[in-house]
Amino acid sequence: MLDITSQSPFRFTTLPPLTLYVHLPWCARKCPYCDFNSHAVREAIPEARYVDALLADLDFELPRVHSRCVEAIFLGGGTPSLFSAAAIDRLLTEIAARVTLRPEAEITLEANPGTVEAQKFIEFRAAGVNRLSIGAQSFNDQRLEQLGRIHGGREAIRAAEIAHQAGFDNFNIDLMFGLPGQDTAACLDDLRIAFELAPTHISFYQLTIEPNTFFHHQPPPLPDDEIIWNMYTQGMSFMADRGYTQYEVSAYARTGRHCRHNLNYWEFGDYLGIGAGAHGKLSSLSNSIHRRHKHRQPRQYMECAIQHQPIAGENKLSADDAIFGFMLNALRLREGFDAGLFAERTGLAPNLVVARVTELVARDLLWQRDGRIGPTVLGRRFLNDLTEAFLPDDERTD
Ligand SMILES: C[S@@+](CC[C@H](N)C(=O)[O-])C[C@H]1O[C@@H](n2cnc3c(N)ncnc32)[C@H](O)[C@@H]1O
Numbered sequence: 001m002l003d004i005t006s007q008s009p010f011r012f013t014t015l016p017p018l019t020l021y022v023h024l025p026w027c028a029r030k031c032p033y034c035d036f037n038s039h040a041v042r043e044a045i046p047e048a049r050y051v052d053a054l055l056a057d058l059d060f061e062l063p064r065v066h067s068r069c070v071e072a073i074f075l076g077g078g079t080p081s082l083f084s085a086a087a088i089d090r091l092l093t094e095i096a097a098r099v100t101l102r103p104e105a106e107i108t109l110e111a112n113p114g115t116v117e118a119q120k121f122i123e124f125r126a127a128g129v130n131r132l133s134i135g136a137q138s139f140n141d142q143r144l145e146q147l148g149r150i151h152g153g154r155e156a157i158r159a160a161e162i163a164h165q166a167g168f169d170n171f172n173i174d175l176m177f178g179l180p181g182q183d184t185a186a187c188l189d190d191l192r193i194a195f196e197l198a199p200t201h202i203s204f205y206q207l208t209i210e211p212n213t214f215f216h217h218q219p220p221p222l223p224d225d226e227i228i229w230n231m232y233t234q235g236m237s238f239m240a241d242r243g244y245t246q247y248e249v250s251a252y253a254r255t256g257r258h259c260r261h262n263l264n265y266w267e268f269g270d271y272l273g274i275g276a277g278a279h280g281k282l283s284s285l286s287n288s289i290h291r292r293h294k295h296r297q298p299r300q301y302m303e304c305a306i307q308h309q310p311i312a313g314e315n316k317l318s319a320d321d322a323i324f325g326f327m328l329n330a331l332r333l334r335e336g337f338d339a340g341l342f343a344e345r346t347g348l349a350p351n352l353v354v355a356r357v358t359e360l361v362a363r364d365l366l367w368q369r370d371g372r373i374g375p376t377v378l379g380r381r382f383l384n385d386l387t388e389a390f391l392p393d394d395e396r397t398d
């Protein structure tokens with residue numbers, strides 16, 4: 001009899017760690033640079049119905065993960081902090097009743113400083129959220145206004161202060177650099193203020209002008225590339241000097257305080273994605289990897305999810321997809337990855353990438369030592385070219 005599984009290039013002996021991403025798609029206002037699936041809230045957020053839809057979506061997913069342990073939950077957006085603490089409490093209680101959650105699982109919620117109240121943070125904490133990600137972006141009022149933010153610098157500082165008061169000993173601050181009118185000194189001022197607020201993690205993103213955003217149609221004047229590079233390198237040194245280790249292109253953390261969900265994602269772990277437009281990736285012991293995504297528009301998502309039809313699209317990865325997907329993420333990690341992780345997370349034979357890795361080491365784009373593989377300084381600077389090298393020959397542009 002034909003053994004169908006033997007035709008698969010994948011061989012999983014163990015499954016990757018699993019995390020859960022929950023997308024909450026509403027914002028007070030749409031920022032002009034933002035291409036996330038986020039929608040300005042018109043009237044009130046249909047909280048109860050959306051939580052019902054999320055739980056129906058999770059119920060739909062559960063048979064695929066059986067008794068697998070969920071290592072971390074990330075409530076992202078949009079602006080999850082627009083939701084009431086009661087809605088987040090119900091959501092987390094119902095999730096915990098459905099999945100096996102690792103004790104002390106990291107549960108992150110993204111918060112916009114314009115939506116923050118002390119009491120709400122206390123209640124988020126009581127609901128089980130144990131990590132916040134505060135979208136400060138900058139502490140300079142003029143920059144924030146140019147970014148179309150709903151808050152000023154003072155509110156961003158206050159958000160971090162009340163995070164401490166509410167008992168969050170683990171929180172991230174999002175900052176952006178390369179902003180209209182910003183110079184290196186102003187960028188370092190933002191980092192200095194962030195540092196004084198004692199977060200455990202700082203995400204330091206270069207402002208990118210994304211298609212389908214207001215800034216794409218009406219681009220603001222941005223600093224020169226050389227100035228932006230100075231901001232990046234000086235920002236990196238500033239944080240290194242103060243004990244924040246860069247572990248990914250934009251992510252810096254105190255020891256042990258990396259974001260568990262994001263790190264799992266970059267290490268090509270598995271994740272369930274529930275909510276409007278959420279993406280998920282799951283490996284299976286029947287030797288396949290599937291990606292799926294959910295309906296994007298909140299209204300359509302709610303209608304479909306409640307009828308147990310949340311999926312907008314799904315595909316089974318080929319070996320080429322898995323190789324590229326793994327490298328696209330793992331090469332973002334500053335310390336690279338253990339050579340064994342490739343086989344463990346993709347289920348593929350290591351020899352599929354050996355020749356390419358050797359060639360890229362020779363071109364000084366990758367390093368290989370002590371059983372690890374990672375991007376060199378040159379590789380990090382030309383990361384897109386580096387990851388493209390792992391596309392199949394007929395899809396590469398070089
Ligand atoms: C999904 S947002 C969540 C936080 C929350 N919605 C807020 O904005 O306060 C995650 C982060 O991505 C970053 N971001 C969004 N759009 C970006 C862009 N075009 N370029 C660089 N960073 C961006 C911002 O730092 C933002 O805080």
Ligand code: SF4
Nearest residue numbers: 027030031034038078
């Ligand atoms: S608040 Fe955050 S998610 Fe919402 S539009 Fe602005 S950057 Fe995007």
